[in-house]
Amino acid sequence: MRLEYFQLIDRIVELDLPGRRISSEATVPEQSTIFEGHFPGYPLMPGVLLIETMAQTSGWLVVAINQFKRMPFLAAVKEAKFRTFVKPGQRLSVSAELLHDGSGYAVTEASITYEGKPVCNASLTLRVLAFPNEEMSAHMRGVATAIGLPADEALADG
């Protein structure tokens, strides 16, 4: 995770396009200014960033399904549950499943586990729009390459 750049996913572990599932890995940094305030003497990963971690994992699934032609934006978070505390240094396993591929939106169920135990889960709605500009599209392709999401050409072939 690079919290200050909002890059919460370290790598894509598995992309299952026919099954409309994805899994990723995200390690909470040992040090971050966020932990200076949340909380002094008791650093905890904020729940909103865990939601963002699930949203980004869901988003990469939607990007892949749309072969990098469309960009998902978080629109709604439902039934979010935070079951355990997350501390610096923990390596989280994140997974997301596409429940519905609507017209201009997608609905996913996402969850995070740590060492096999549930950490949090939520149902997420994403608006799925055309990329607003080429800069953003290029940025997303660059991040995708860095975290190991197959390139759009590979997705088209698959």
Added chain:
Amino acid sequence: MSTTFETIANIIAETCDIPLESIKPESHAINDLGIDSLDFLDIAFAIDKAFGIKLPLEQWTQEVNDGKATTDQYFVLKNLSARIDELVAAKGA
């Protein structure tokens, strides 16, 4: 068995917390019931699931933006019901 209108009226009532009795076939989802675009995503999701279809929201929005259609054609509930029936029929064809 519920009619298409009854099904979507129930979905709207449940999703948006609008009294069922105030939802009429002549109601415009946006202008009369005050449903915003985010709530309409929830309604679309529920309709897609209930009828096994995919409401073409992007196409409808484009047609309205291009002046080729009015929002009444898609968002007055009796018209929305007719569009849903067409999509269900097309799926079965």
